[in-house]
Amino acid sequence: MAKITLENLAHSYLDNPKNDDDWALKEMNHVWNDGEAYALLGSSGCGKSTLLNIISGLVEPSQGRILFDDFDVTQAATTQRNIAQVFQFPVVYDTMTVRNNLAFPLMNRGADIKYINERVRKIAEMIGMKEQLQRKARGLTADAKQKISLGRGMVREDVNAILFDEPLTVIDPHMKWELRTQLKSLHNEFGHTMIYVTHDQTEALTFADKVVVMYDGRVVQMGTPQELFERPAHTFVGYFIGSPGMNVLDADIQGGQANVAGTPVDLGAHYTPQGHKIQIGVRPEFVRLSTDGGIPATVQRVEDVGRHKIVRLDVAGTEVNAIVGEDQSIATDTNAVQFDVAGINIYADDWRVTPTQGAAP
Amino acid sequence: MSLILEGVSKIVGSNTHIHTTDLTLEKGTMNVLLGPTLSGKTSLMRLMAGLDKPTAGRVHWDGRDVTGMRVQDRKVAMVYQQFINYPSMTVYDNIASPLRLMGKSASQIKEEVHKAADLMQLTPLLQRKPLELSGGQQQRCALARALVKNAGLVLLDEPLANLDYKLREELREEIPKLFEASGAVFVYATTEPEEALLLGGNTATLWEGRITQFGPTPSVYRTPVDATTARVFSDPPMNFLNITKANNRLSFGDAQSAEAKGSLAQLADGTYMAGFRPNHLELHAHTADAMEFQTQLSVTEITGSETFVHLDHHGDRWVGLVHGVQMLTAGQALNVYLDPSHVYIFAQDGTLVSPAAYAKAA
């Protein structure tokens, strides 16, 4: 297990990157703590796979260093990095038994047979494949094969980090639940440093201690799920996390008050934003429907998604979503929305503005 | 126009892919086929389209028996999980291709392609080739092509499964709009309960080649006819608990019992399977009727605004979805509460005895 340090790290797939767009990964400095679970979250092409490949040693960065604890591994080959990796599609050795699949990384390192048996037994129990240890991996379902891959990633206790590259893509929704929870328990139990790449916010948020949101080759925010939900540092984070994502509306800010579509809104804190584009961001969870007072809005449609309802409204030409509880009814004369002060964030040119004074941290 | 499956079944070799099915899909409806992989969604769609001939039964379209009629002779459009476009043609030509086959005039084609492209936000991309597009744009192109065909039956087989999460969310919002504009019979297969709910319309839940229930989506969700349907239409999965009612007391598990309150007071004596959704488990009692359960917490997962708690209730694995970020320690004892009005009662064979009281009210 190790702490991972990314130092002035940047990467371009071109030989002579000229402008900003040529960099697949823009310069970054991060320290990832030993034993924590991190998720790299972003849409395809955001650079998360490039970053993972740099950590695994598949790609050598164009610039900067990567350190495991205090060792510079920038030039080190994958084999020397002492990591484990689980891939998008199950990688199992078809002709081996399930047992040998799990034992393989230990056998190759010449581990003691008693230790191997002990470890394999434990892992097999955790992934729920104790009954199938003696059968060949060939012919198992994708779910079962992916479980083996997870198990093989987990079998060594001394790895610096375990990397996951969208490991649940091929898994059925019902099974996703089980595997994800197992992974979480495995992390609680063994305390490995884990890095999990995904485009699925639910996977990222539920799995990770810290979520690293990437956008256009940049880390736009790294924080706990709660921080990402309550205080998105960038409008992209607001949009990408949560479904539906954060509502963003143009606003005029005057100290502790905003003017949204001609209506004053109390912000609960003072802001002095600077930039061309000043906006107010409010998650649908913090939007309240109102029949008397607030920002004028018209209900476009209501979607019943079971445990809550999504109300899609129109506010001065911009779509605003509100989330309403399952047992709450929506008044037919709903004509305005109000924002919960606790859920308001202010953005200048897409980046969050810290309040100069007031309640919001 | 309507599509009627009458006693349709499909048997291949010794495998029954679709058990005898009766289903009527009305014109202008959105119909979701919801079920896990291999539950028969695709098989059923192939029978609807005419790509496969049913082993038994008849398929009627618009009052005509079309069993065994070739798919080419029916007016059917289909969109698959894989993005299927003609790679050598531009987006414009891809969308225009079904119109050309119909022999429409150039000006008509132009008009309809532009209309569809506008709706699918493809107008700036009309001169590109499909491989130069992102996954979401490619699937939009396939959808636009299905749309201009003006088919009476549009079959969408997990069209969003291969897309990024956020793109999926956007297209999922667009698809019902599309469908409203077309007035055709839409059939949409998915493995995700949430997607079915977002699409609305009607839902047929499938399990091992059988339609377990068909009806308006929210009502299938709130009053499932049996435990299988409830399980299929629940993500995270519904929690279950065996209970026995006698002398106005409910006993469950190892000598635990509670007074039968609220809607459960009216239940006849007997042994049942109680089911309840994860989001109805609470960490605090909100009503006087609430039942208390002593469980052990195995894992928590925080989504930012809510917390999933994975619980062990005397060997039964439960999932709860509770509001707020809850800092709890794995392994700790946790008391959870359940309002009886959120409990479904199933007979031991799985059929619904009484739906949750809140659902009856809704």
Place this chain on the structure above:
Amino acid sequence: MNKTVNHKAWFLVLPVLILVAFSAVIPLMTVVNYSVQDTFGNNQFFWAGLEWFEELLNSDRMWGALGRQLAFSAIILAIQIPLGVFIALNMPKGGFWASFCLVVMSLPLLIPWNVVGTIWQIFGRVDIGLLGHTLDWMGVSYNYTQNPVAAWITVIVMDVWHWTSLVALLAYAGLQSIPQAYYQAAKIDQASRFSVFWYIELPKMSGVLMIAILLRFMDSFMIYTEPFVVTGGGPGSTTTFLSIDLVKMALGQFDLGQAAAYSLMYFLVILLISWVFYTVMTNLDKRDGV
């Protein structure tokens, strides 16, 4: 999956059925017809029953040819399959040199059989051939027209030169289809080079190798042109394989009845061995560990 039933579809298959009837079934029936009759020319035929088959089964001639044929195919497979796989493993994975290798490797496959034979016939000659002359100069006694061992070696080397590329190309295609993630996983698991080959590359190649073995077996079992051009089946009958023997019998001695019986048995043997190969291999492919 059975598709929409449409009886018109059968008409589309009809031309193929007619073609197959003319090209395979009718000639085969002619051969069957010949094999149970005797003729002395003049289109006069006499019923011979199974006499020809009986005679052949009791003759050393056919058994000798069959033995040589089996030995030849076995040696060919034993050399070409491992060699082809070895070459494929060592070919560049991409870029200019990969294309270059592919082109160079395809060259022998493009040369007609009789030309290959002629090339080696001349190449191995002691008087004017580069190979024969060099060996002779080095003091190695090499004369494929007189020495049976030399003749066998020549025929085998020639076939290896001609066909190993095919195996290599097939194996290469199989290797290319292995996702990069497997190699990455193997590195992480610290698998040895042999383990990578044994647990990843070989299992993933098994499908194409099966096809390669089947193709090479059938082809080598029917070999005719090259040894005919080089050795003419000699010295003596040491390189007389089944098809050479058959042609000698049919066209050299004009024993049409016996040759017909011979070719039928030849056909059955190929069918049988191919079937055995196919069944064994598909079972290997399907076997699931229990």
